[in-house]
Amino acid sequence: MAQEIKLPEGLGDLSTMSQTVDEAAGLPFDLSGFLESRIGTRLQKDALEKDTSIGEMRLQVGIEKEFDSLTFNLVSDFIYDPVQDRYAVDLETGQGVVDLREANVVFSPLDFMDVKLGRQILTWGTGDLLFINDLFPKDWNSFFIGRDDEYLKGPSDAIKTALFFGDYNLDIIYVPRFDADRFIDGTRLSFFDRAQGSLSGENPVLANPPDKWFGDDELSLRFYGSIGAFETALYYYNGYWKSPAGQNFITGLAEFPKLQVFGASARGPVGKGIGSVEVGYYKSADGAASNPLVRNSEFRFLVGYEQEIGTELTGSVQYYLERKSDYDQYVASLPVGAIQDRRDRHMFTLRLTKLLMQQDLRLSLFNFYSPSDKDGYLRLKAAYKIRDNITAEIGGNVFYGQKIYSFFGQFKDNSNIFAALHYDF
Amino acid sequence: MKHMLKLFLLLPLFWAVPAHAIDVMDVVKKANHMSYYQANDGRAKVNMRIIDAQGRTRVREFIILRRDDDDTDTGQRFYVYFNKPADVKKMVFMVIKNMDRGDDRWLYLPALDLVKRIAASDERTSFVGSNFYYEDVSGRGINEDTHTLVKEDDNYYIIKSIPKDPQAVEFASYKSWIHKSTFLPIKTEYYDAAGEKLRSYSALKVDMVDGYPTVTASSMEDHKTGGKTLMNYSAVKYNVGLPENIFTERYLRKAPRKYLR
Numbered sequence: 045m046a047q048e049i050k051l052p053e054g055l056g057d058l059s060t061m062s063q064t065v066d067e068a069a070g071l072p073f074d075l076s077g078f079l080e081s082r083i084g085t086r087l088q089k090d091a092l093e094k095d096t097s098i099g100e101m102r103l104q105v106g107i108e109k110e111f112d113s114l115t116f117n118l119v120s121d122f123i124y125d126p127v128q129d130r131y132a133v134d135l136e137t138g139q140g141v142v143d144l145r146e147a148n149v150v151f152s153p154l155d156f157m158d159v160k161l162g163r164q165i166l167t168w169g170t171g172d173l174l175f176i177n178d179l180f181p182k183d184w185n186s187f188f189i190g191r192d193d194e195y196l197k198g199p200s201d202a203i204k205t206a207l208f209f210g211d212y213n214l215d216i217i218y219v220p221r222f223d224a225d226r227f228i229d230g231t232r233l234s235f236f237d238r239a240q241g242s243l244s245g246e247n248p249v250l251a252n253p254p255d256k257w258f259g260d261d262e263l264s265l266r267f268y269g270s271i272g273a274f275e276t277a278l279y280y281y282n283g284y285w286k287s288p289a290g291q292n293f294i295t296g297l298a299e300f301p302k303l304q305v306f307g308a309s310a311r312g313p314v315g316k317g318i319g320s321v322e323v324g325y326y327k328s329a330d331g332a333a334s335n336p337l338v339r340n341s342e343f344r345f346l347v348g349y350e351q352e353i354g355t356e357l358t359g360s361v362q363y364y365l366e367r368k369s370d371y372d373q374y375v376a377s378l379p380v381g382a383i384q385d386r387r388d389r390h391m392f393t394l395r396l397t398k399l400l401m402q403q404d405l406r407l408s409l410f411n412f413y414s415p416s417d418k419d420g421y422l423r424l425k426a427a428y429k430i431r432d433n434i435t436a437e438i439g440g441n442v443f444y445g446q447k448i449y450s451f452f453g454q455f456k457d458n459s460n461i462f463a464a465l466h467y468d469f
Numbered sequence: 470m471k472h473m474l475k476l477f478l479l480l481p482l483f484w485a486v487p488a489h490a491i492d493v494m495d496v497v498k499k500a501n502h503m504s505y506y507q508a509n510d511g512r513a514k515v516n517m518r519i520i521d522a523q524g525r526t527r528v529r530e531f532i533i534l535r536r537d538d539d540d541t542d543t544g545q546r547f548y549v550y551f552n553k554p555a556d557v558k559k560m561v562f563m564v565i566k567n568m569d570r571g572d573d574r575w576l577y578l579p580a581l582d583l584v585k586r587i588a589a590s591d592e593r594t595s596f597v598g599s600n601f602y603y604e605d606v607s608g609r610g611i612n613e614d615t616h617t618l619v620k621e622d623d624n625y626y627i628i629k630s631i632p633k634d635p636q637a638v639e640f641a642s643y644k645s646w647i648h649k650s651t652f653l654p655i656k657t658e659y660y661d662a663a664g665e666k667l668r669s670y671s672a673l674k675v676d677m678v679d680g681y682p683t684v685t686a687s688s689m690e691d692h693k694t695g696g697k698t699l700m701n702y703s704a705v706k707y708n709v710g711l712p713e714n715i716f717t718e719r720y721l722r723k724a725p726r727k728y729l730r
Binding site: 049051052053054055076078110115150158160164165166167168193194196197206208213268273275311312313316317318320350351352355356358402403404429431432433435466468469 | 519521527528553554555556558559570571573578580581582583584586587588589590591594595597598599624625646648651653655656671672673674675676682684685686696714718719722723726
């Protein structure tokens with residue numbers, strides 16, 4: 045097998061590389077973003093909502109500008125959404141033609157300190173689509189109607205101070221005015237209204253959010269470090285339940301009761317994969333135990349494991365528990381005829397992700413199943429990259445359950461399929 | 470006296486071996502050093518063109534920062550910052566290569582501000598959809614194969630390597646052409662059990678950068694699918710002085726601009 049292997053260019057007489065300098069970019073800042081259209085339909089009639097579950101054109105523009113010692117970030121979405129059909133801009137709820145996702149400056153006033161000031165997306169914790177100590181705003185509407193995963197996170201208007209002491213680090217996040225979840229309020233998705241005892245849609249829940257600057261504020265702390273190969277963290281949160289978890293006794297309006305959370309997590313290699321565990325104690329407002337109008341304190345627990353299980357195939361499983369702390373008092377305080385929740389809510393999740401065609405085709409499945417609520421939620425998605433910057437996507441969100449009032453069961457009429465065409469620049 | 474005699478008896482044996490005789494493990498070690506461990510650290514901008522059998526091209530562009538734990542050519546840290554394609558722009562992939570256990574890997578997704586720990590995958594699967602495998606990019610342990618020097622000519626040591634654990638890999642053997650004066654692998658061919666070529670790597674261009682001979686263009690061809698990937702390095706720099714803490718969660722969330730420019 046005689047084979048002539050030619051010397052590669054340059055090896056004959058090694059010369060110093062003439063390093064090509066990148067041509068200066070045309071813009072004085074870094075620009076990125078995408079344009080997409082996304083359309084979806086309910087799989088069944090919902091008397092309370094439109095058949096079209098999603099129908100929108102979305103342009104995202106991201107601008108990043110670096111100065112000597114600080115970086116400025118701006119990310120904003122511009123949306124044409126005839127399904128919602130509301131064009132007045134509300135930057136808090138993200139409704140209307142503009143959804144400002146990021147507008148912040150990042151700087152390091154000290155060697156061991158990073159500060160991010162302004163509107164930002166925040167995430168921490170170890171769960172996969174389940175959150176215990178991550179009390180930053182979630183957008184459940186986007187999540188359930190088939191927008192990209194990034195929209196599960198709503199923005200926070202916050203100052204994040206990160207301190208690095210080597211082995212141990214501390215994040216301090218202060219939100220001067222409470223940022224609620226973009227919770228299910230009936231405008232896009234129907235839900236079970238326990239106060240009414242029936243499904244509700246179109247008529248938004250009249251929430252009464254804490255909205256005083258510097259009065260109704262939130263504080264999130266994370267103290268973290270590695271122990272060997274394991275990443276460990278302690279968490280603290282002081283603020284409000286992020287979605288309505290109470291009702292005003294007099295007005296009947298939905299409320300966000302006070303909430304404190306104490307938690308911890310660990311994550312690291314286990315066997316061939318990654319294992320994680322997270323706990324949290326949700327301390328609800330004073331008197332919650334015996335007040336049927338305020339959600340009880342809870343203990344929450346999560347354990348997860350992810351591993352590659354085949355060629356370009358990854359699988360993960362999680363077990364999640366929510367346990368009411370003062371269950372006897374909760375039961376005793378319930379009005380006659382009220383729906384009585386179990387003490388424990390158990391949930392299992394399964395994720396499978398398969399890459400095909402040189403990673404151009406991505407198939408994913410995520411299933412939530414609760415044996416205690418006897419309900420669940422299946423997310424399916426296939427995304428194919430037609431070119432480097434064009435992706436076509438189809439998917440479905442299927443809710444199932446026996447009870448009309450259970451967490452996922454209430455959304456049965458919202459089961460939907462969607463398709464999207466996405467162009468990145 | 471007795472010892473002297475022994476020595477004389479042995480002498481002709483030594484002479485029979487060519488003057489430049491070299492231990493095969495020595496070549497393998499040096500080649501491994503030249504491919505993955507030159508200088509204490511390094512930075513490069515990588516452009517990958519993934520071309521399938523139909524000629525369709527995909528482009529990946531990223532900046533790679535590498536820091537060696539010490540001078541023993543073992544533990545290393547990698548920070549990979551993506552620029553292209555646009556949907557993965559600003560995403561970061563970080564690896565801590567351990568010798569005593571599997572690698573630690575993280576992915577940072579900027580749109581969610583999510584630091585995700587990811588399970589170490591099969592080292593012999595595609596790196597970012599290219600024809601290069603993870604192991605081609607980060608290096609294959611030199612003790613995972615049995616190496617034999619099969620031939621040498623004016624330019625190359627030609628080494629055949631057979632995996633100690635054939636179940637763990639897709640190939641039955643591979644052959645490398647190691648350039649004699651630089652110890653750079655210039656060509657590597659992977660074969661299946663029938664001796665058919667599976668994939669072949671070629672160094673296409675070598676430059677001297679900061680005093681280190683460096684492969685600045687290479688290709689990996691997949692003979693089964695007909696696809697290939699061209700990899701080009703630019704803005705290569707050695708001994709950048711990367712601090713160890715670049716490879717921590719802090720810099721996943723806040724890209725170390727200074728070293729990425």
